[in-house]
Amino acid sequence: MAGVLVLPAGVGIAHGALVFWSLGLGGALWGGVSGEGGSLGTGDPAGVWLALLAGVVAGLTILLTELLARSRRGDHERLEHRTLFHLSPAMLAVVDVDGVVLEVNDALSRTLGYAREELLGRAHADKIHPDDLARIRAQWASDRARRLLPARLECRVRGKDGVYRHLRGSEAHLPETGRFYVAFFDVTELSEATERGERAEHQAKVLIENIRDGLWIWDVDNDRPEYFSPGMGVLWGATVQELMSSPGRWLEQVLDEDRAGCLRQVACAIRDGQFEDEYRLRLPDGSVRWVRCRGRLFVDPGDGRRKIAGTSEDITDRHAMQAALGESERRFREIAETVREVFWVASPDTRTIEYISPAYETLWGRSVEAVLRDGEDWYNSVHPDDVGWVRSAFEGMASGAEYDATYRVVHPNGGVRWVRDRGFPAIGPDGSVERIVGLIQDLTSQMRAEAELRDSEARFREIVETTQEGILLVGPDGVVGYANDRMCELLGRGLAQVLGRTVPDLLPGSAREPLEMLLQRVGVRAEPRDVRIPRADGRTVEALVSAAALRAHTGEARGFIAMFTDITERRRAERDLLQAQKMEAVGQLASGVAHDFNNLLSAIGTHLRLAQSTLEASHPARQSLATVQEAADQAAGVTRSLLTFSRRSDPARQTVWIGDAIEQTARLLRRAMPANIALETPTLSRERDPLYVDADPTQLQQALMNLCLNARDAMPRGGTVRIRAERAESLGGVPGLAPVRLIVSDTGGGIPPELHQRIFEPFFTTKTHGDRTGLGLAITHGIVTRHNGTIALRSAPGQGAVFTIELPGVAPPVRDAEPTTREAVGGGKFVMIATANAHVGQFLSAVLRAEDYRVEVVSDGETLLAQAGERRGDKLLLIDLEGGAPDGLGCLRRLRAGGDTSTVILITSGDVPGDEAADLGAALLHKPFQVSDVPGLLARASRTNRPVDGVGSPPERSGGDAMHHEQKEAAS
Numbered sequence: 001m002a003g004v005l006v007l008p009a010g011v012g013i014a015h016g017a018l019v020f021w022s023l024g025l026g027g028a029l030w031g032g033v034s035g036e037g038g039s040l041g042t043g044d045p046a047g048v049w050l051a052l053l054a055g056v057v058a059g060l061t062i063l064l065t066e067l068l069a070r071s072r073r074g075d076h077e078r079l080e081h082r083t084l085f086h087l088s089p090a091m092l093a094v095v096d097v098d099g100v101v102l103e104v105n106d107a108l109s110r111t112l113g114y115a116r117e118e119l120l121g122r123a124h125a126d127k128i129h130p131d132d133l134a135r136i137r138a139q140w141a142s143d144r145a146r147r148l149l150p151a152r153l154e155c156r157v158r159g160k161d162g163v164y165r166h167l168r169g170s171e172a173h174l175p176e177t178g179r180f181y182v183a184f185f186d187v188t189e190l191s192e193a194t195e196r197g198e199r200a201e202h203q204a205k206v207l208i209e210n211i212r213d214g215l216w217i218w219d220v221d222n223d224r225p226e227y228f229s230p231g232m233g234v235l236w237g238a239t240v241q242e243l244m245s246s247p248g249r250w251l252e253q254v255l256d257e258d259r260a261g262c263l264r265q266v267a268c269a270i271r272d273g274q275f276e277d278e279y280r281l282r283l284p285d286g287s288v289r290w291v292r293c294r295g296r297l298f299v300d301p302g303d304g305r306r307k308i309a310g311t312s313e314d315i316t317d318r319h320a321m322q323a324a325l326g327e328s329e330r331r332f333r334e335i336a337e338t339v340r341e342v343f344w345v346a347s348p349d350t351r352t353i354e355y356i357s358p359a360y361e362t363l364w365g366r367s368v369e370a371v372l373r374d375g376e377d378w379y380n381s382v383h384p385d386d387v388g389w390v391r392s393a394f395e396g397m398a399s400g401a402e403y404d405a406t407y408r409v410v411h412p413n414g415g416v417r418w419v420r421d422r423g424f425p426a427i428g429p430d431g432s433v434e435r436i437v438g439l440i441q442d443l444t445s446q447m448r449a450e451a452e453l454r455d456s457e458a459r460f461r462e463i464v465e466t467t468q469e470g471i472l473l474v475g476p477d478g479v480v481g482y483a484n485d486r487m488c489e490l491l492g493r494g495l496a497q498v499l500g501r502t503v504p505d506l507l508p509g510s511a512r513e514p515l516e517m518l519l520q521r522v523g524v525r526a527e528p529r530d531v532r533i534p535r536a537d538g539r540t541v542e543a544l545v546s547a548a549a550l551r552a553h554t555g556e557a558r559g560f561i562a563m564f565t566d567i568t569e570r571r572r573a574e575r576d577l578l579q580a581q582k583m584e585a586v587g588q589l590a591s592g593v594a595h596d597f598n599n600l601l602s603a604i605g606t607h608l609r610l611a612q613s614t615l616e617a618s619h620p621a622r623q624s625l626a627t628v629q630e631a632a633d634q635a636a637g638v639t640r641s642l643l644t645f646s647r648r649s650d651p652a653r654q655t656v657w658i659g660d661a662i663e664q665t666a667r668l669l670r671r672a673m674p675a676n677i678a679l680e681t682p683t684l685s686r687e688r689d690p691l692y693v694d695a696d697p698t699q700l701q702q703a704l705m706n707l708c709l710n711a712r713d714a715m716p717r718g719g720t721v722r723i724r725a726e727r728a729e730s731l732g733g734v735p736g737l738a739p740v741r742l743i744v745s746d747t748g749g750g751i752p753p754e755l756h757q758r759i760f761e762p763f764f765t766t767k768t769h770g771d772r773t774g775l776g777l778a779i780t781h782g783i784v785t786r787h788n789g790t791i792a793l794r795s796a797p798g799q800g801a802v803f804t805i806e807l808p809g810v811a812p813p814v815r816d817a818e819p820t821t822r823e824a825v826g827g828g829k830f831v832m833i834a835t836a837n838a839h840v841g842q843f844l845s846a847v848l849r850a851e852d853y854r855v856e857v858v859s860d861g862e863t864l865l866a867q868a869g870e871r872r873g874d875k876l877l878l879i880d881l882e883g884g885a886p887d888g889l890g891c892l893r894r895l896r897a898g899g900d901t902s903t904v905i906l907i908t909s910g911d912v913p914g915d916e917a918a919d920l921g922a923a924l925l926h927k928p929f930q931v932s933d934v935p936g937l938l939a940r941a942s943r944t945n946r947p948v949d950g951v952g953s954p955p956e957r958s959g960g961d962a963m964h965h966e967q968k969e970a971a972s
Contacts, residue, residue, distance in 0.1 A: 012201065015662065016301045023506065026461065040488035045678070049484075050458075067476065071885055079540045086105045086106045090105075090107060090183050090184065090185055091104075091111055091167065091183070091184040091186070092105040092108065092182070092183050093182045093184075094179055094180070094181055094182075095179065096180070099123040099125055100122065100124060101119050101121065101124060102120070102334070103120070103722065104120065104177065107186065111165060112157060112160060113159045113161055117153035124841075127157050128157055129158070129549065130154070131156075131797075132156055134961060135155075136153075137446040139151065140171075140173075150171060151171055151287070153169055153170060153171040153184075154166075154167070154169075154181060155167060155303050165186055166186070166187050166188040167185070167187070168191075169183045169185055170565050171183075175301075179225070182794060186419060191343045191345065211229070211231050211314060212231055212313075212314060213311050214228065214229055214231040214236075215227075215310075216229065216232055216310055216311075216312065218295075218299070218310070220270060220307060220308060221305045221306050223247070226245050228240045228244055231312075232312060234279070235291060236250060236281065237284045237285065239354070239476070249261075251471065253281045254280070255279060255280045255288070262279050262384075267278035269295050269971070270308075273296065273297045274297065275293075275295055275297065276292070277293050278293075289314060290316045290318075291312050291314060292315045293310060293311070293313075295311075296309060311452075322434060340362070340442060340490065341357075341359060341439055341440060341441050342356065342363055342364075342694075343359075343438075344440070345436070345437050346357040346423070346435065346437075346440075347435065348398075349398055349435060350395050350398050353378065356372065363417065363442055365412040365730060366409040376700070381409050382408070382409060382410075383409065383410055386408055390405055396426050397433070397436050398926075400425050402424055402425070403421070403423035403424075403436075404422045405416065405421050406419070406420045406443065417444045418444045418447040419441065419442055419444075422438055423436050423438035424438065428546045435917070467486060469563045469564060469662055470483070470486045470487030470488075470490040470543070470564035471561065471562070471563055471564075472505060472562045472563075473559065476558060476559050479502055480498055480499055480503070481499070481559070482499070483499065484493060484499045486566075487564060488562055490533055490534060490535070490543065491501075491533065492535030492537045493536050501596075507531075507963045508534060508554075518693070528545060529544070529546075530545075531543050531544075533564070541566055541607070542567050543565055543566055544565040545565075546563050546941075547562045547563070548561050562881065576907075587962065597635065598927040599839055599840050599927075600839065602843065603634050603839035603840065605629065606846070607843060608629045608632065610627055610846065612625050612626070653695055653696070654695075654697070655693075655694060655698050655812075655813045656693055656700060657690075658684070658689075658690065658691040658693065658725045659685070659686065659689065660702045661695075661704065662684070662704070662723055663681070663818050664697075665705055665723075666679060667724070669709075674718075676718030677715055677719055677720070677721060677907070678720045678721070679708070679720075680721070681722075682723065689813050691727065691740045692812050693740050693789075693807045693810060694808065694811060702779070702780075702789075703779075704723065704744065706776040706780045706804075707777075707780060708723070709776065711745070713747055714748030714749060715746060715747065716802075718798075719746060719748055720747050721745070721746050722744070722745045722746075723743070724742075724745075725741065725742055725743070726740075726741050727739075727741070728806060728811070730739070738808055739789075739807060739808060739923075740806070740807050740808075742804070742807070743802065743803070743804050743805075744805075746800050746801055749798060750795045750798050751766075751793065751795040753796070756795070760780075760781040762779055784805055784807070787808075789805060789807040790806050791804065791805050826848065826853035826854075826938075828852060828854060829876060829938075830876065831853045831855050831876045831878060832864065832875060833845060833855060833858070833878045833880070833936065834864045834877065834879045835859065835880030836880070837925060841859075844857075847935065848934065849940070861890070861891040864879070864891050868895055869898070869900075874902075875902050876902065876904075876905070876938055877895075877902050877903070877905070878938075879892060879906055881906055889920070890905075896920060896921065904921065905919070905923045905924075906924040906925065907925045925937060
């Protein structure tokens with residue numbers, strides 16, 4: 001029965017044994033009682049079965065009793081197990097074959113951050129790291145065949161915070177239950193530390209194997225190497241094995257001159273605990289390498305021996321760089337100390353000058369030591385007007401800004417120099433300013449040259465802008481790049497209308513041809529050429545053009561410069577001069593004719609008066625003789641006009657009544673005025689209008705004539721020209737000194753205000769070319785100015801023009817009283833007449849003899865000198881300067897030089913100035929003259945024995961000048 005007894009699930013071995021023991025004991029007892037020592041099969045079968053049944057019942061009773069007691073003990077054990085399950089520091093879990101979590105303890109839920117309810121009853125494969133999930137599943141699949149044998153388990157599980165925790169432990173599979181029992185520990189920190197250690201170990205290995213520096217450990221106590229890194233083999237030019245197998249090799253390759261020092265440093269390390277040395281190695285290939293070796297003494301805790309751990313570094317390149325740097329520094333110092341520029345180095349805060357070259361002392365006039373000691377010394381020499389902004393700009397370099405300043409430095413001797421100071425911040429690896437370097441240049445000469453260049457350019461521009469020549473600068477493309485104001489004026493265009501235009505745009509073909517011919521000969525000496533420039537307003541300007549090529553310093557053509565000289569007025573003046581030369585020739589001819597006629601008319605007049613004097617007053621011939629005398633006087637007026645026209649000397653001034661000047665001018669103007677223009681003149685009298693001026697009658701009439709003719713030209717459709725005269729306000733209350741005004745007005749179109757300033761300029765005219773010369777008003781202005789007067793214009797468009805002349809007034813002349821009786825005045829005095837004209841000699845001789853003079857006539861200068869020399873006594877000389885007589889003035893000068901004091905009268909048509917006659921002590925007798933004037937003149941001269949005012953009428957210049965003016969106007 002024991003073989004077929006099946007214990008309930010969950011009953012232990014002890015309980016089964018107890019059952020089986022109970023069953024056996026009951027049967028035995030039952031058999032003994034019934035059989036009394038017999039076997040089971042020999043007893044009563046019914047008793048046997050009853051005994052067996054009784055034993056089974058007894059055994060079942062005992063078993064049930066045990067089971068009940070054990071059940072009570074199991075509840076306590078399960079409670080204890082659960083308590084221990086949840087209190088365990090290990091993370092425990094029960095998972096079925098599908099991965100569903102059946103149970104977890106508090107340590108697991110706390111570590112992963114999940115609540116227990118969030119884990120139970122669910123599969124959590126998504127929480128296992130993807131790299132671990134496949135491996136875990138494979139392991140569980142293989143573990144299903146195993147029975148409660150622990151297997152190592154390691155994986156990463158994501159917590160609720162998303163961070164994976166590294167878990168390591170064991171798991172066992174119980175096939176009967178289909179469950180996996182898992183125990184974990186959190187080894188995240190240990191795993192990370194291990195990983196870091198492995199990574200560091202790997203990095204250290206890679207570093208040691210690849211670093212160029214050599215790492216080594218030397219066993220001091222055994223005097224042998226314990227470790228050489230691969231870098232040591234590279235430095236020594238050998239393998240690590242060769243160095244390790246030959247301990248003394250490293251020292252053998254040190255150069256002899258460095259070896260002793262190297263050993264001393266090792267001894268210092270043993271004594272002091274550390275050393276550092278630099279020495280040279282001789283490599284197997286014969287090259288030399290510099291090495292820096294550093295080491296520190298330590299005691300190995302493993303074996304207790306003293307050892308030195310150190311590094312060996314290849315510094316060959318550094319030594320070469322230091323040598324090159326030293327050479328570079330030497331060259332820099334050589335340059336810095338010899339050039340005129342100032343090199344400087346400043347601290348990052350710009351407050352300290354760390355270096356400055358010696359040229360500073362020359363430029364600043366201060367010592368280098370002073371500025372190195374105190375950076376402020378730098379600013380002490382900066383000009384007061386510049387120091388503020390220079391300091392701000394210099395300090396700005398502390399923030400990394402570059403610095404470029406041009407300022408003035410005041411030398412201790414008072415001189416001022418211009419400098420250009422540039423600074424450049426040196427930026428370090430971290431982006432901060434490490435130092436500032438700079439350079440200072442002396443710009444004094446350059447600034448002076450630039451100032452001179454600016455002055456030169458300004459002078460050149462002023463010359464170009466003010467010159468009377470028009471200037472064009474034309475580029476190689478033929479486009480005008482520059483034109484001065486004068487050129488724009490010649491073209492009649494604004495500057496904007498000239499710049500950017502081509503020469504053909506500005507000058508038509510006929511005006512451009514001379515310029516093009518010049519350009520073809522640029523570089524060859526060529527005479528300037530005439531050109532006619534059409535202005536924008538339709539007028540034409542005559543100009544003289546010259547041109548020259550513009551070339552760069554390379555010889556490349558850069559265009560040309562053309563200069564235009566306005567010769568319009570020159571050409572007009574040349575034409576006027578030609579006409580004047582013609583008129584001068586006519587005047588010379590007229591002068592010769594007039595002189596001859598004067599001599600003839602003088603003889604005619606003299607003999608007429610002599611004939612009249614011999615006839616009775618009632619004689620019928622006297623009327624005819626009077627008519628002939630009047631005709632001769634008129635003929636004398638004509639000759640006087642011709643002489644005035646031909647005069648080349650300035651007429652003398654005299655007291656002139658304005659009424660005469662107006663009347664004579666009006667008489668000439670009426671012949672020049674057209675029928676549609678009326679001329680109005682005032683009615684004046686000497687007594688009522690004592691308007692006298694000190695003037696040249698001819699020039700005064702010419703001024704009035706020019707103003708009236710100008711008014712005539714301003715009224716082509718007719719109008720009125722008015723001449724008025726009046727007294728201005730008196731000066732100082734003296735009426736005789738009050739200015740006299742001559743006013744000429746017209747009813748023409750007027751003169752625009754913008755032309756008032758130019759109206760008196762020579763050659764300026766508003767009339768079309770060829771109508772007038774533009775000289776009339778300019779001549780009038782000159783005449784008035786020479787007479788100490790003024791001329792003014794008042795005009796407005798459409799209101800005509802009014803010209804007012806003011807001349808200084810003078811007192812009326814005092815006339816001598818006429819003698820009541822006339823007697824002979826000669827008294828037997830001797831008179832010598834010098835003339836080559838027989839008629840003049842005859843009538844003068846007759847007149848003077850009639851006045852009781854002794855007369856002698858000579859016809860040449862030599863005879864005059866001889867006769868005058870013989871007669872040293874009192875005598876009178878009449879010298880005719882015309883009519884072919886020899887040099888009368890020359891003879892008179894010789895007489896005066898010889899001491900002759902004779903009274904002299906010069907007979908002339910007006911060619912001798914009064915000043916010159918007075919200097920020679922002579923009076924003037926103007927042709928034609930009245931014969932009655934001669935005796936009186938001689939008498940006054942002989943009584944005073946000095947020069948007296950001449951008699952006779954000076955040439956009547958008004959008519960001649962008016963005729964001359966009209967002829968010029970007609971010619972022009």
